[in-house]
Each structure stands twice: as C-alpha cells, then as structure tokens.
Amino acid sequence: MMISANLNTYLIIAAVLLIIGLYGMIQHRSLIGMLISSEFILNGAALNFMAFNRFVAPNPAVGQIYALFIMGIAAAEAAIVVSIIIAVYRKYQNEDPENLQDMKM
Amino acid sequence: MIVFEYIAEALFYALVCLTFTGGIVAVRAKMLMHAVLGLAATLFGVAGLYFHLGSPFLAMMQILIYVGAVCIIIVLGVMLGNTPDQLAAKNLTGRNLLLALLACFTAFISLFAAVISRTEFTSATEHVGDMSIEFVGESLLLQYCLAFELISVILLTAILGAIILARGGREGKTS
Numbered sequence: 001m002m003i004s005a006n007l008n009t010y011l012i013i014a015a016v017l018l019i020i021g022l023y024g025m026i027q028h029r030s031l032i033g034m035l036i037s038s039e040f041i042l043n044g045a046a047l048n049f050m051a052f053n054r055f056v057a058p059n060p061a062v063g064q065i066y067a068l069f070i071m072g073i074a075a076a077e078a079a080i081v082v083s084i085i086i087a088v089y090r091k092y093q094n095e096d097p098e099n100l101q102d103m104k105m
Numbered sequence: 106m107i108v109f110e111y112i113a114e115a116l117f118y119a120l121v122c123l124t125f126t127g128g129i130v131a132v133r134a135k136m137l138m139h140a141v142l143g144l145a146a147t148l149f150g151v152a153g154l155y156f157h158l159g160s161p162f163l164a165m166m167q168i169l170i171y172v173g174a175v176c177i178i179i180v181l182g183v184m185l186g187n188t189p190d191q192l193a194a195k196n197l198t199g200r201n202l203l204l205a206l207l208a209c210f211t212a213f214i215s216l217f218a219a220v221i222s223r224t225e226f227t228s229a230t231e232h233v234g235d236m237s238i239e240f241v242g243e244s245l246l247l248q249y250c251l252a253f254e255l256i257s258v259i260l261l262t263a264i265l266g267a268i269i270l271a272r273g274g275r276e277g278k279t280s
Contacts, residue, residue, distance in 0.1 A: 002110065003117070004114055007226060013121060013124065015217060017128065017151075020125075020129070027205060035179060036141065036179060037131075039175065040147065043151050046151075054160075055226070056226050056229060058232055059232070060232065060235060060240070061244035062244075064162065068163070068166060072256040075175055078175045078178045079263050080263055081182070082179070082182040082271075083270040083271035086185060089185050
C-alpha cells in the first residue's frame with residue numbers, strides 16, 4: 001500500500017506542522033514571527049480537515065469548504081495583525097511584544 | 106500505469122520534504138524575510154499535499170490566497186520591522202531554547218502516540234457527490250450557504266478593522 005494513500009501519514013504531517021508552529025511561537029520574539037508561526041498551526045488544521053475529508057467523510061465538499069473557511073480566517077487574521085503591528089510601531093517605534101502590556105494605545 | 110504511481114509517490118516525498126524544510130527555515134531563521142520565504146515554501150508543499158488528497162481546486166486556492174496574499178501582507182509587515190541583528194539577539198538561547206525544544210518534542214510524541222494507537226476510523230459506506238469544483242460550488246451556495254456568508258462578513262469586518270487600526274493617528278491626535 002502506498003504511503004501517500006494513508007490517513008495516518010497526513011495526520012502525522014499535520015501534527016508536525018502544528019508542532020513547528022508551536023515551537024516558532026515560543027522561539028520568535030517579534031510579532032511578525034508569531035504571525036508566521038500561527039499560519040503553520042492553521043495549515044496543520046486545514047490539512048487535517050482535508051485528510052479526513054478524503055478518507056473518512058461521506059460528503060467530499062465539507063472538508064474543502066472548511067479548508068476554504070480556514071484560509072479566509074487566516075487572510076483576515078494576517079491583515080488585522082499587520083495593521084496592529086503598524087499601530088504598535090507608530091506608538092513605540094519598535095515591535096517588541098514586551099511593550100504590549102496595556103491595551104491603551 | 107504503475108510507473109505513474111511511483112512518480113506520484115516520489116512527488117509526495119518531495120512535497121513532504123519541502124513542507125518540513127520550509128517550516129524549519131521559518132522557525133530557525135535569523136532574518137524575518139527568510140522566515141517568510143520558509144513559510145511560502147511550506148505553503149507550496151501543503152498545496153501539493155492537497156493535490157494528492159484529490160482537490161486541485163483547493164491547491165490553487167492555497168497558492169492564490171496564502172502564497173499570493175498572506176505572504177505579501179507579511180512581507181509588508183516585515184518591512185516595518187526590526188533590523189536583523191536585533192532580532193537574532195532576542196531569540197531564545199541556551200537553557201530556554203532547550204526547554205522549548207523539549208516541550209515541543211514531548212507534545213509531538215504524545216500526538217504521534219495518539220495517531221498510532223488511534224481508534225479505527227471507518228470510511229463512510231456511501232458517498233454523495235464528488236471532489237469536483239462544480240459540487241463544491243453548489244454546496245457552498247445551497248447547503249453551506251451560512252459558511253459562505255460568514256466568511257464574507259469576516260473578511261469585510263477585517264478590512265474595516267485593519268483600515269481603522271492602521272490609519273488612526275495619521276492626522277496627529279484625531280483619535
């Protein structure tokens with residue numbers, strides 16, 4: 001049996017993506033780095049949805065629609081985070097997350 | 106026929122390698138621009154995996170939305186960011202780095218064990234529709250109309266919020 005036609009393979013790849021995102025979230029000390037890591041986590045989730053869609057689900061449209069939904073969420077999230085970074089940069093002249101301790105801009 | 110299967114299998118390995126390499130580059134990079142490049146490589150790899158999962162439409166969307174839009178937005182954010190040496194000095198080192206690696210490794214092992222010793226997922230006996238774009242579009246507009254409308258509203262709200270957040274204070278102390 002081909003390894004690319006196996007549900008477990010995709011689940012493990014998605015788990016690795018999740019862990020890479022988690023590690024990047026801890027490792028990076030900048031808002032952009034954290035944003036990049038969160039994209040990894042979202043991709044792992046979408047890959048899981050697609051894998052279950054292909055191998056388990058009775059309706060093959062559901063997983064694709066969910067993955068599209070996740071893509072839309074990720075795009076909205078990226079736009080919001082970048083505009084927050086612009087606002088933070090204007091206020092503090094750098095983008096160190098340590099500065100963001102109060103909500104007041 | 107069998108030759109094509111082997112080619113597809115080899116491509117699958119290549120895509121997995123691309124995905125993981127991009128991920129490692131993204132989290133270990135000293136410069137944020139390299140991290141964005143790693144992210145783009147990973148997104149291409151995941152698009153190829155979607156192709157393997159039988160959905161060329163989603164692979165195209167992945168390249169269009171993630172690589173085309175999200176990465177460009179992030180690059181825009183990077184251009185406002187730190188100089189490279191500042192970033193490198195601030196990343197974790199020594200004992201903290203070891204602890205982070207250990208925590209992530211433990212989490213991965215527990216997930217891996219959960220996948221290996223899983224409950225048996227049984228494939229559905231009867232399928233409706235297929236993986237085609239026509240069926241996805243039809244479902245999106247009829248059965249899953251709510252998801253379609255919700256994502257529209259989310260994107261509209263995000264655009265408005267981004268504009269308000271980013272342009273506040275351009276004319277001095279207006280906000």
